[in-house]
Amino acid sequence: MRKTILIVVIIAILAVTVSVILISARSRAAAMESARRQPQVDQPQTISGPGLVEPLSEDIKLGSELSGKLKAVYVEEGDHVTSGQLLAELQNDDYRAQIGSAEAQVIAKEATLRKVVNGARAQERSEAMSSARAAEAVMNNARAEMERRQKLFDAGVISREENERYARECDVARAKYEEAAQRHSLVDDRAREEDQAFAEADLRLARASLEEARARYAKTLLKSPIDGTVLRKHHRNGDETEIGKVQVGQRAYVTADAFAGHKFWGRVVRVGEQLGRKNVRTDEPTERVDTKILETLVELDKGAQLPVGLRMDAFILGGSPQVASIRADQ
Template sequence: MIQRGAMLLVAVLMIVGGAVWLRANAVSKIKTPTKAVAPVAAPPPAVAAKGVAPADAAPAWVAAPGRVEPLSEEMRLGFDIAGKLAEVSVEEGDSVQYGQIVARLAADEFAARVDAAEQVLAAREAALAKVLAGARDMERQEAKAAVAEARTVAEVARIEHGRRRQLLGKEVLSREEADRAEREYKVATERLDAARQRFRLVNDPSREEDVKRAMAEAAEARARLAEAQALAAKAVIRSPIDGVVLRKHRRAGEMVSVSFDTPVVTVGDIARLRVRADVDERDISRIKPGQNAILMAEAYGERQFTGVVSRVSKILGKKNIRTDDPAEKNDTRILETLIDLDGPGELPVGLRLDVFIITGEGGEKTLPAYRP
């Protein structure tokens, strides 16, 4: 028991002694002054040699994805009215001329309406011409002859009436005969007046109200014809440009609607091409019209195409061109930039390109190596 107690006492003393030693060592470290270290002067900034850009300077070009399109842009042609396609007279790759019919709806009733309106207009215009011309020369001559005839009859009746009045005064003629002669004279006089009125009516120009009415009826018929022709024109699609059929979306026999987008063909003028590039919003301050651009496509290997920036949009928008990079950000804001390609259009419409817009002197010499 005595040995066991002595061992416990020795252990306790060893623990207390170790704690005291650790505390004294820590206090000595705190109170020991540290040696002052003189600040090291920062190395002087590297001065760029004349004509050599610093290593961290922005490149003299701006990279952006682009897509080939016709200079006229892609025109998706459709109908203004619903119906069934009777004919699509072009195929993809066909050349079309301005005004050429490329598709037609099955709408024979429109042609019938045009024919009916043309007939009505012809009748109204004939009536107007008749009113403006007045009576024909034969009608005038007939009315004039009727006046002369009535004048002769009236003159004979007047003479006969005067003679019979003289005979009545001499009591040679009965009163009844004298009254008959007087009636015949009055009738002849009235017929002469009627013939004169008839001649004035035939010989005088048409009344103003008759002319206005005939003109209004002709104008209404002309408007009906224009309406029928406009409706018939909606049943056909004509090419708005000289170009090429890029895509044929519908076939004969299919239905088209105006409730949703149903283009029949897409046309474009591919004699000259341009590229629509999506410039990132971080680089828009370095882009302006007139800058040169170098363009490359995977399909053409290391071959380079050239162009000039023709227009820069004035409003930021969403990305139009998507790449196959899974790390691509889709919420980036871009500025559309149009680049006119040099030379004839030999690239297919819709081809994706890598666009490098030269923003500084010698930028084309510092382009990154292109690995298609």
């Protein structure tokens, strides 16, 4: 009797299974038939992939060719700038003074050249001519007196000493006339070619020095080469660009976003001897990974508990206020 019940149960289960399969097959066939009857709609093909927002122009990192101390930074991150706009300026009082000195030299050399080319003024020419004529008159009178005294000496009327005295006076008068005539000739004549060439060369040298001074001053002014937007400002007013300002033993402190408002103090214990590629990344989109840097090691004071691998900002203090700002990892 038990065998009969078992067989009946198995048959019932199989019957249900077959029924479900048949019903499912019929439903699938009906769904496929309904799909064939519906109008086909073309679906557009879509291609997906990761992307990155980039500026229309190249990402330009600007810096001064000169080393020095920042006098002012005139823009902030996010500011729109135009081509030629002044962005920052180094301290340049000495460069402006050099321009003033060079300008004064140019003015002096120009005056010298004008004097060489044009000669003396009309008043100087007139004075030189008058002096020459007066000296000539004195010489003629002295010569006439000497000739008269010579005749008296030949007649035995005057002594030899008196005759010789008038002869000497005539010689002195003639020498003074020759001197005055030579001065008048120099004042009245135009400059020699070699004198003019020397004055012109002096002027060209002074002008070249002025252009050089202006070029050095221009390098203290950091201007935008294109119309664009400031992505990041790396330095603030007073930042030093001279790596020689960083020395072993200087006090330093670090800050981290996880410890807002807290400074962890330390001291510079090692300054690299060679520039190299960056080993610390800020993960900022505008960061240049090929920039050469000089690694500096700061040892924190005892008691500073910071997790290894924490990203932070380090500030090194020198004789003046903050001289360097370095992004670092703990």
